[in-house]
Amino acid sequence: MPDPRRAIPRTDAVLAEPRVAKAAGTLGRDLVKAVVIEVQTAARQGEIAPGDVVDVVLARLPASAASLRPVVNATGVVVHTNLGRAPLSAAALDALVAAGGATDVEFDLATGERARRGRGALAALAAAVPDAGGVHVVNNNAAALLLCALALAPGREIVVSRGELVEIGDGFRIPDLLASTGARLREVGTTNRTSVRDYAEAIGPDTGFVLKVHPSNYLVTGFTSEAALGELAGLGVPVVADIGSGLLAPHPLLPDEPDAASALRAGATVVTASGDKLLGGPQAGLLFGAADVVERLRRHPAARALRVDKLTLAALEATLRGPKAPVREALDVSADSLQRRADLLVRAWDGIDARVVPSVAAVGGGGAPGVELPSVAVSLPARYAGALRTGEPAVVGRIERDRCLLDLRTVRPEEDATLREAVRRCG
Numbered sequence: 001m002p003d004p005r006r007a008i009p010r011t012d013a014v015l016a017e018p019r020v021a022k023a024a025g026t027l028g029r030d031l032v033k034a035v036v037i038e039v040q041t042a043a044r045q046g047e048i049a050p051g052d053v054v055d056v057v058l059a060r061l062p063a064s065a066a067s068l069r070p071v072v073n074a075t076g077v078v079v080h081t082n083l084g085r086a087p088l089s090a091a092a093l094d095a096l097v098a099a100g101g102a103t104d105v106e107f108d109l110a111t112g113e114r115a116r117r118g119r120g121a122l123a124a125l126a127a128a129v130p131d132a133g134g135v136h137v138v139n140n141n142a143a144a145l146l147l148c149a150l151a152l153a154p155g156r157e158i159v160v161s162r163g164e165l166v167e168i169g170d171g172f173r174i175p176d177l178l179a180s181t182g183a184r185l186r187e188v189g190t191t192n193r194t195s196v197r198d199y200a201e202a203i204g205p206d207t208g209f210v211l212k213v214h215p216s217n218y219l220v221t222g223f224t225s226e227a228a229l230g231e232l233a234g235l236g237v238p239v240v241a242d243i244g245s246g247l248l249a250p251h252p253l254l255p256d257e258p259d260a261a262s263a264l265r266a267g268a269t270v271v272t273a274s275g276d277k278l279l280g281g282p283q284a285g286l287l288f289g290a291a292d293v294v295e296r297l298r299r300h301p302a303a304r305a306l307r308v309d310k311l312t313l314a315a316l317e318a319t320l321r322g323p324k325a326p327v328r329e330a331l332d333v334s335a336d337s338l339q340r341r342a343d344l345l346v347r348a349w350d351g352i353d354a355r356v357v358p359s360v361a362a363v364g365g366g367g368a369p370g371v372e373l374p375s376v377a378v379s380l381p382a383r384y385a386g387a388l389r390t391g392e393p394a395v396v397g398r399i400e401r402d403r404c405l406l407d408l409r410t411v412r413p414e415e416d417a418t419l420r421e422a423v424r425r426c427g
């Protein structure tokens, strides 16, 4: 009897099969070859029939050459750190693709000469915050703070309230980040109360700047007080305000969330913020402030190590100039439209134990703690959670009282059809 393993198609033959060859064109030959070898091994061990090798290879091929997979965020957490924070707008995605090849990021096509890197994004940022004399973009808000410490407080003191020594996440702490530059932290006040006098008494010839950090992922309530930015601005030293979430102007739903324009008007010398939280753009650190100070930051040698790539600049500019980013849509969407979408979905899931329930969404991503956004979810049996999470595309909801909730505030309307089919497949 012939050895059935002889019937297993050879690697070259599988790779030459038209559908496999086409996949190798988009995924890369090495990646596809590795899957072919894995499937041949399984066939040799008798786990797969030799005749099924090509089909199994095609089924096992990933959707893209990178391992990051698209996820429908149905958690109800608008800025979800573990899901990559802000989803980009269609305009930002188009800008990314356009900038992906060779692009005029540092070149003036009209004159054929070198031009200021990222001038379009910087102009958009300046236009969005007219109170800023200068603007600059770095890798993230942590990098913005690092640059402030390096350029404005080398070997000197940064005066900061004990109530604002923030751990950002994943074990990283702003005080450690600042101290790593060699600047010394001068802590003032107490956890719950810090007055402008506490700052004033600590300020001296060694002061580099006063730092005001927005407590973005926790609340200090009860017997509390803090010095206002306006008061600190009168102390005669630069004031750096880390507003965290990146609101450029006040937002009516988030009255306690600081914004760049108001912070500058209150007298902050420099404002730092993230690009991928409430602004809804790519990961970036935004710096706004007095023109001469921002120029010092921009010229510091470390600025080169913290600079952003052309993709970030492209996506940031499109976020600022283009239509409302998904994060802002999720904040501003009406409860009525969420209800309508939920009704339509549940009606489409004939025979599935699905119902529409009220839900409470959150801003998340270290922003607006305690703010509850009224929302609407579809509720499914708990077993759906795992099946949806491991599906293609993945859908991540949350478990509440032994039900799988898919909160529609964080699902974009154009994702409803995807959600509808994903649930059907698990039904």
Ligand SMILES: *Cc1c(COP(=O)(O)O)cnc(C)c1O
Binding pocket: 140, 141, 142, 143, 166, 168, 213, 214, 215, 216, 217, 242, 243, 244, 245, 273, 274, 275, 284, 285, 365, 366, 367
């Ligand atoms: C999120 C946050 C940071 C860190 O910002 P990244 O952009 O993640 O580096 C720093 N400070 C505050 C107040 C924040 O909310």
